[in-house]
Amino acid sequence: MKKTKRKAAKAKTSAYHHGDLxxxxxxxxxxxxxxxxxxxxxxxxxxxxxxxxxxxxxxxYANHEALLVELAVEGFGELRAAISSAASAPxxxxxxxxxxxxxxxxxxxxxxxxxxxxxxxxxPNRDAIAALTxxxxxxxxxxxxxxxxxxxxxxxxxxxxxxxxxIVENVIDLGQRRAGNAVLPTRAEILLRSLxxxxx
Numbered sequence: 001m002k003k004t005k006r007k008a009a010k011a012k013t014s015a016y017h018h019g020d021l022x023x024x025x026x027x028x029x030x031x032x033x034x035x036x037x038x039x040x041x042x043x044x045x046x047x048x049x050x051x052x053x054x055x056x057x058x059x060x061y062a063n064h065e066a067l068l069v070e071l072a073v074e075g076f077g078e079l080r081a082a083i084s085s086a087a088s089a090p091x092x093x094x095x096x097x098x099x100x101x102x103x104x105x106x107x108x109x110x111x112x113x114x115x116x117x118x119x120x121x122x123x124p125n126r127d128a129i130a131a132l133t134x135x136x137x138x139x140x141x142x143x144x145x146x147x148x149x150x151x152x153x154x155x156x157x158x159x160x161x162x163x164x165x166x167i168v169e170n171v172i173d174l175g176q177r178r179a180g181n182a183v184l185p186t187r188a189e190i191l192l193r194s195l196x197x198x199x200x
Contacts (some may be wrong), residue, residue, distance in 0.1 A: 021052065021059065021060065022060045024050045024052070025046055025050050025052070025056070025061070027050070028046045029041060029046045029049075029071060030071070032045055032049055032122065033071065034111070035111045038116060038120075038122060041067070041068070043063075043067060043178065068117060068122060069129055069131065069132055070118060070125065072117050072118045072132060072135070073131050073132060074137060075111065075114045075115070075117070075118045076118060076132075076135035076136060076138065078107065078144050079107050079118075080135075080138055080139055082103040082106070083103050083104065083139070086102060086103035087099055087100050087102070087142075087143075087147075088146075093148070096147060097156055097196050098144055098189035098193060099121060100143055100146060100147075101159075101189055101191075101192040102183070102185035104164055104187070104188075105163065105164055105167065105184045106185045108164035108167065108183070109164075109167060109168070109181040110181070114171055115164065115165075116167055118136070119161070140154060143156055143157050159192065159195055163188055163191065167184060174187040174188070175187055
């Protein structure tokens with residue numbers, strides 16, 4: 001019996017030795033964030049999920065904030081890529097606006113905990129973290145560039161982000177409670193058309 005327990009423990013704690021500890025920790029952190037939410041995301045929980053010692057995460061993350069920053073910066077990169085892809089096809093500006101809005105809402109509804117981390121108060125020192133502020137600023141720059149108007153880009157970003165957070169916080173129902181999140185991008189596009197009708 002003891003031998004079986006030792007084997008199981010060895011298999012669990014040595015899993016990362018054949019790969020990359022950082023990647024194992026990162027994967028565990030992403031899983032925890034998506035499955036259990038931001039409140040469950042501690043370095044100890046990440047280590048447990050990855051099957052490594054409680055000290056192992058400190059080889060790659062100086063502290064809890066460093067882990068949060070990495071996840072948030074990665075999230076900003078994914079969101080920016082989604083916005084860029086959505087804005088690249090349409091010829092007219094209104095379609096680019098709705099495409100951007102649909103992509104933004106799709107991302108937020110698929111990754112609610114990550115969205116809250118990216119934009120929420122969990123990192124009070126965010127202004128002092130260059131990688132984080134640059135990644136966030138890049139979202140506004142991407143939208144402004146796609147619409148060829150920084151001011152319009154800021155207005156669109158404000159509108160779609162406000163809508164996204166209302167959805168993530170479960171404040172409003174655009175039909176997702178009955179039909180599921182798949183309806184959200186289309187509903188968001190309809191709202192954006194009503195707000196920016198003169199952008200064709």
